[in-house]
Amino acid sequence: MPRGSGSMSSPCRVHRSKSGRVLILHPPTLHLVGIIVTLVAAGVSLLTWYHHRDGPGLRGWAVALLLSGAGSVLFILHGPGTPFSMVAVTNALFVAGFALMWMSMRRFNDRRLGPWRMAVSVAAVTIAFAVLFTLAWQAGAAVRAQTILFSLFIAGLALATAWETWRGRQLDGLHSRALPAAALVGIAVARLVRAAMVGLQAIDAIDPHVNAAALSYAQYITTTCILVVTFGLVLMANERFERQYARLAEGRPAAD
Numbered sequence: 001m002p003r004g005s006g007s008m009s010s011p012c013r014v015h016r017s018k019s020g021r022v023l024i025l026h027p028p029t030l031h032l033v034g035i036i037v038t039l040v041a042a043g044v045s046l047l048t049w050y051h052h053r054d055g056p057g058l059r060g061w062a063v064a065l066l067l068s069g070a071g072s073v074l075f076i077l078h079g080p081g082t083p084f085s086m087v088a089v090t091n092a093l094f095v096a097g098f099a100l101m102w103m104s105m106r107r108f109n110d111r112r113l114g115p116w117r118m119a120v121s122v123a124a125v126t127i128a129f130a131v132l133f134t135l136a137w138q139a140g141a142a143v144r145a146q147t148i149l150f151s152l153f154i155a156g157l158a159l160a161t162a163w164e165t166w167r168g169r170q171l172d173g174l175h176s177r178a179l180p181a182a183a184l185v186g187i188a189v190a191r192l193v194r195a196a197m198v199g200l201q202a203i204d205a206i207d208p209h210v211n212a213a214a215l216s217y218a219q220y221i222t223t224t225c226i227l228v229v230t231f232g233l234v235l236m237a238n239e240r241f242e243r244q245y246a247r248l249a250e251g252r253p254a255a256d
Helices: 028-052 058-076 084-109 115-138 144-165 174-203 208-249
Strands: 013-018 020-025
Touching: 013 028, 020 115, 028 058, 028 208, 058 084, 058 208, 084 115, 084 208, 115 144, 174 208
Parallel strands: none
Antiparallel strands: 013 020
16 A cells, blocks of 8 residues: 555554644554555455456456555565665555556456556556656655655556546446446545645645644555455456346347
């Protein structure tokens, strides 16, 4: 799941600031839950593919979740002296995971999209992010600027995936597309709010505790929405196969 920062000594803590009471969720717990949810969602995707071997996009979605899970594991290992290379690899894994989610949804809409084209597209997006992230670091940009860059990439990829999910409804008319599309928009909104809060803190427009709370809730929303999107993709695959079986039973050719 997209990264957070900081740690607390209790499941949650209420900080008092000028804005009142701010509840900050426990970051390490959120990361642990995020890893577990990611693994469960990847397993569900693979199980669905096992029952529907010709289901496009399911294996790619599982791999995308595993990439994000690997990024979460690496982030837990971060400390005060974490080298830039490890930070860059961690963030790149998250970006690669979301880029593959986008391409997997495109493949769900068009099975002619092969693994090679998917891999090239994911690599291009990941390299573009890594280059920009490295340039920002070499230019001496603050960590906040790098965080904003990361959040914008994740938000953009989530919106692209949401658009592919919704656009595909014109192709197959699957009613189950609405739920994952909405959850993907939720991820994008959470990351955009996160970027805005970081920017506001940079100009001292908000209390740091408010920013920390926003980070924890962005992490929580993203984890929840990833689970919703995964089960939505499973519903989409099952609905598509049910329609294909119904056409075959009626003697009509199955739709692609």
